[in-house]
Amino acid sequence: MSDLLRYAFVGLGLGGIYAMLGVGMVMIYRGSGVVNFAHSGFALIGAYTVYTLRADHGLSTPVALVLAVLLGCLVGLAMQVLVLRPLRRASPLARVIATLGVLTLIMEGVLRTHGAGQLMSAPFVPTTPVRLVEGIQIGQYAFWLAGIAVLLTAVATVTMARTRFGHAISASAENPRAAAALGWSPDALAAATWALGGGLAAFAGSLVPAISFGFMSPTQFAPLIIGALAAALLAEFKSYPMACLGGIAVGALQTVSMGFIDSPGIADSVPFMVIIVLMVVNGRGLPLRGSATDRLPKVGTGRIRAKVVVPLVVAMMVVFVLASASWQVALVMSTTAAMVGLSVVLLTGYAGQLSLAQFAMAGAGAFVAGRLSALAGWPFELALLAGVFAAGLIGFLLGLPALRTRGINLAVVTYGLGFAVHSIFFNNPKWGTVAPSEVSLFGLDVDPIRHPDRYALLCLAALVLVCLMVANVRRGRVGRRMLAVRTNERAASAIGVDVFETKLYAFTLAAGIAGLGGVLLGFSYGTISFGVLYDVGDSILILVLTVIGGVGFVLGPVVMAVGAEGGIVHLLLPSHTQEGLSADGGFSQWIPVIMALVLLVTLLANQNGVAEEIDHKVGGKLRARFGSAGRRGSVAAEREARAERAGRAAVTVQPRTLEVHGLTQRFGGFTALEGVDLRVEPGEVLGLLGPNGAGKTTLIDCVSGYNKLTAGQVVIDGQDISRWSPHRRARAGLARSFQSLELFDDLTVRENLLAACDARDRTAYLTDLVRPGRAALPEVLEAAIDELNLADVIDEVAEDLSYGARRLVAIARAVATQPSVLLLDEPAAGLGEAERAELGRLVRRLADEWGMGVLLIEHDVELVLGCADRVVVLDFGQKIAEGAPPEIRQDAAVRRAYLGEETDVAPGASAR
Template sequence: MEAVTFALIGLGTGSINVLLAVGLVLIYRGSGVINFAHGGFALLGAFIVMDLRTRHDMSWPVALGAAVLGAAAVGLLVQVLVMRPLRTASPLARVIATLGVHTVLIQGVLLEYGAEQRTVPVPVPSGPVHLGSEVVVGKQNFYLVAIVVVVAVTLSIATLRTRMGNALTASAENARAAAALGWSPNLLAALTWGLGGALAGLAGALFPATSTGFISIGQMSVLIIGGLATALLAQFRSYNLALAGGLAIGIVQALTTRYVDQTGVADAVPFLVIVVVLVMRGKGLPVRGSAADSLPRIGTGRAHPALVVPIAVAGLALLRYATPSGWYPALIVSICFAIVGLSTVVLTGYAGQLSLAQFALGGTGAYVAGRLAAAHGWPFELALLAGVVGAMLLGLLFGLPALRTRGVNLAVVTFGLGFALHQILFSNSDYTGGEFQTKLESLRFLGLDVDPIVHADNYGLLCAVWFLVLAAVVATVRRGRVGRRLLAVRTNERAAAAMGVSVFQNKLYAFVLSAGIAGVGGVLFGFSYPTVLYQQLFVPDLSITVLVVTVIGGVGYVCGPVVGALLAPGGVAVLLFDTSSAMSSSDESFVRFVPLITGIVLVLTLVLNQNGVVDQLAAPVRRLWPRRARDDEAVTASAPRTPVAPKSLEVRGVTQTFGAFTALAEVGLTIAPGQVVGVLGPNGAGKTTLIDVVTGYNRPSSGMVVLDGVDVTAWPPHRRARAGLVRSFQSLELFDDLTVRENLLASSEEQDLAAYFTGLVRAGTPRMTDTVCAAVEELELTDVLHRRPQELSYARRRLVAIARAIAARPSVLLLDEPAAGLDEHESAELGRLIRRLADDWGIGVLLIEHDVELVLDNSDRVMVLDFGRVIAEGTPAEIRRSDAVRRAYLGESLVEATP
């Protein structure tokens, strides 16, 4: 019966999960944004009620109404002032903006009410309820359940039975389609942000019923974890599933509290749900924007040694010999945050993976190093190395969900994982040194006394040197082969795989490398204190802070973390004021506002220029020293056409079904080296599906794909591409973060493992191969090598896409409508190029195209598809004479023109 009692107690916490989740679902359905500020909305509602009831003695209904309306108004303002201007920004930028709003709300409440625990009357009737002789539960749990049932059922009915609900459903599936039907996406988004904020405010107002009337910023700022887990169970769609899932999570948490004797495990239950749901589901949530998403700009990683080295040396000299002693604590904090920020540049800037656990990874490094140094007497050098290795191993674990999720979905996983790590490890004194905690003796590094108390100047110098070394590593990675691979993955995973880039391999590499960098920053930050208090130093919110300050500086630039880290809590920003013991009260009060200002600056940065401060500062440099001088490598006038490795392709009886629909039925073809095979058919005939099957993007229901006598049906796309089976895309799918030259290099460079290690210290000098030079010459791209694809006309971009596919030196090249958007002259030139690819280089070509004359004039054989079935196959002349083809596809005009 004890289990029943705790299960019923869990209904209260579960009800709060439900209210938060339905608000998250509502906002997501209306705007496509996962609102990480939702916990801040709930916190605001709770403290409005507390203020009105305890300070102003208002009645519960009035206080509740004020809390709900206040949170709704904040939600509406966030949509109008923040999310609407960011509607064309990347999904990552929109999520980061909600983190900035979260920071503003938390810091605003903190400044007004302080961090101490507050007491507020329980908002619903309480008292014991006896269910039999052994089960006694507070009646407030049942009131909370009744409230959330009414809310969830009402929203479900409204969704199914009202025009507004139907509009939201349509918008959730396709925002543009809903707009075409007369529903304003902005109106729907504003409505859902307002209602979602109101529900979060209601959750905050009711929260004291689950905590016997106590509220604090610390306990409420993590409410979002349970809400996110519940919303994921509901697939961010169903209010009824949110009702069931939220109550279930609350029950499991309560039972875990009773039966698992381990600190923090109950708090980690929602995180476990998040990981299981996202990883087992195997796909992420769709993300929407009203226009093409724009990712933050990436720096080149280039810096002239004649300029950088003197500046670095002068900076180190000033730090060591000309810095007031009172400045070192703040400088050390900012440098450590900048180091962890470099890990964010690698992971989020270069690889496009949003992690909200980078400071937790740094804390892991500090934990391993600190325990080895304090409990086992390891020297600082070895402890630091062990801490970095420990952080990298955990980074590998963090990266595993990235194989199944990405982007904003990965942010949900890492946010929960960082929170669980703090609750289970950092907050458990049994693991952190017990009564004495992790006390560090006098530190020495390579013979130098770097004790942060006695020799803060030496310790600050050590931190600065580590930052410079790691900054050089990050810049080197950007300039090298691995940097181009990471940016290719960040920009377009499908296209990267088609060029032979292993998406999973590069994601894991980014996670492990970034974790190692964060580990260095975490160790240096933790060791800057005589006692490493992990619970206080590595709180989950600091991972958000690191991301925030890095984005402010510029998440795509090596110098971005330096600029952003000036605003780190306890960092250089405090040096703007008197740091002496006689600091005035006005200075102290202003310092308290720094975290709030940081959140506001982040939001303004994203709205005005999501590329960050460094990008703005770099703009004049880009105008003075354009890329062209560095990127326009000479292209030999008569570039050699070295034959490729001859390989044949066989497609044997391939059938592809999607549910009851058959896209391909027993399709077979053979492409010999140097042969062009054309495929004709109207839209919906299965042409692109055929390419997807051949290149590994779809697994056929039956049949085989054989390359040079080897069955490659089970091979992933990148492995097929490395074997010589390369494709282009109907929608181009270029790497817009890279220049045209870098696009070609990313396709032509060897995909070796050694680059992951050598690329840390040497970027190398990239050279375009003979194949790339020949492709550039053939397609007349020499004058645009220094430009990014989005700066070109559509026709030139299509030529770049073809050149990128050729640059991979394919044995078999599959072209998906390459002439779309080209004029008659350009199509004719493309046809001649295709013939030269086959005749001069020995490439087998599969040509799918709506331009019938282009196919018939340049193909050796032609296959015609009709609803996934082959209705004709033969030479171009035979296809021209086919009555079935003439009636179904080609039309009388073409036949009449045939001699």
């Protein structure tokens, strides 16, 4: 027990650091809605500023400390004003990547100016031990750091609770627009919190030497972000006291683990384990603050132009063979980095899952392959396959948290995972270094030492193969599923896409690709030192390079991999530069700093990356030369095909009956629906009317599987589907549209519709890698295009369409699933009179000619009464009327619900 208490008290020091950093992260998030992954960089600035001012300039400790805190405030303010404010309309992932770029900039800048070695910085809090009880002596610093954290937390809590500034921060955190309406500028509040958070982090960083006996190094600060994230998550990014208590608890738990667990790296992984428990087991996630105008990076088409690709590959083969040995080594570095970058394209660019552990996946593949080769004598071919398989399996396991977290939440998990894998496996003295056996491929000696040209060609062949696979995935059914999930998970489920399955596939395949690159990188060395070769920061560097190149384009990482560590750019640069430029005289050491700056410029200027610019300029010229005639021919062909189809028999769907029994939905103490019954027969239009707040959209959400029922049943053809997932209901013939449209804006109209009617077979996960095929428009899709007159916009990107056209595309996408029962949620909203009339005729055709059962929700009462066979009316969640349109028109209860009183005026006049 005495040992437990001693370690726990010692952990108060580390916990105090975590607490201060966690409070700063909460403060920044509440002011700006951004999770600052550069927070440990702010701490690094504070520590090294105090050291430099005291050691090099002879300033007193108080003056150095004040200047360090002011510099932290200034850096935080500059980051908000110069980087994040211009990115407020970018996607949340882009903002996170920007903070990672700043972290890289800070870390590499300090490494280049001060080196990676340890420095001695005398702590300015008392460190002499104090005796608590018999046998337990604790350094005073632990109590000082915890006490300082509690004091600063109390100040922050009182300030936020008792001042107008604090109230404004709270209001802005809940609703930035409402805060602006009250006269508070969200930008000014964000800038203030970034400055305060930056100053607090710098102050915390200046205290770090106290927990390491006065020693400090840049690498010591990187893991602090994991503990800070754990503290902030325990506070749910809301409560400063909880962030403080959480940070102290995590620090104490980590120190106790150090004392009782001998295995290296386990204790360092405690904050990561806390994050996993909070975000996966308990389902907690960051309350993300986004905007309706957030824009995701564009995605390429994946089209392969053989006339361009084949000559380019041949030329590269010639270069790889004729290059000198040093060039071939650099080419191996760049090609393997490009493969890991392509895994980022597939996972982040296509599936929208931000992973900060892709280089850890690469290292995992190399770890397995290297040990099998060195210790078990496996031949290279089998060790390579085993490494790729192992990386894919780990990627699958990593994807499991994606079932409960997404976006930035997932970035937090994967960031911690990278640190955990590096600490437990790669830096472990027992496992961290292996010497693989000789490398041969099917009897051909491709050893990188004896035959660097052959090994370089092997890496090139692997890169070409991966490029083709990733491009094929983009053009196939799986690619459309991924992009649907990336853009809108709710809408993807509504068309029958299994979101969880698609995510797991993306994680597995991406990890396998990263593992391939990692194995080839590791075997290019005679001895693989995992801790050095697969450093945690390399995952960030690969992400930086891929984003600069274009995270949605196959060409992106291929172009930018020249800047990878040890790659082509490093070889081109001189080994010595002007005096004083770098600590070691090598200009190439500054490449990560340059890349971080380029990343920030890229995000500010064009978050789509270099590849998009290349595609726009080069591809634009090709399209300008050949595209116009092709487009005119395509439109003409569509019109001719439509004329030919005009005489065909109408498409019919499998008849199914939808029944809802006793449907009840409560949210806490509020009852949205109470005991609702309804039935939709094949070929019947059932109208659903009710004033605002009657529960109409809630009913559709319940029927389609997006709400968990409080009571009642949803039945199709006698089968209870109340516990089915949304995608399973969609595959059973239950489709819906959304009031807010929720199109896949990154895709063309054609791809939106194809995504809806694609077969959901799992064989595509394998066949699309090799042969995605050409997506032919099925008959049901051609009929939907004809019905809604979409032939002229079929190849337009969805986000470029007019609102009316987008409405029609949303309906067409629902129809394209060929449902037995179609749920339309206010499809006429925003349409003109002529479009409303056409919509009414379309609804009748879907029922009369296609045989669909249609549940139509609309505020346009006359539209519903004009095309429905029967009508159900809701008010305050209860069914108040049901019958034929003439009966509903004369129903007194309906008139009261709409007009508030008895009247002879038809409800349609005022319910539009």
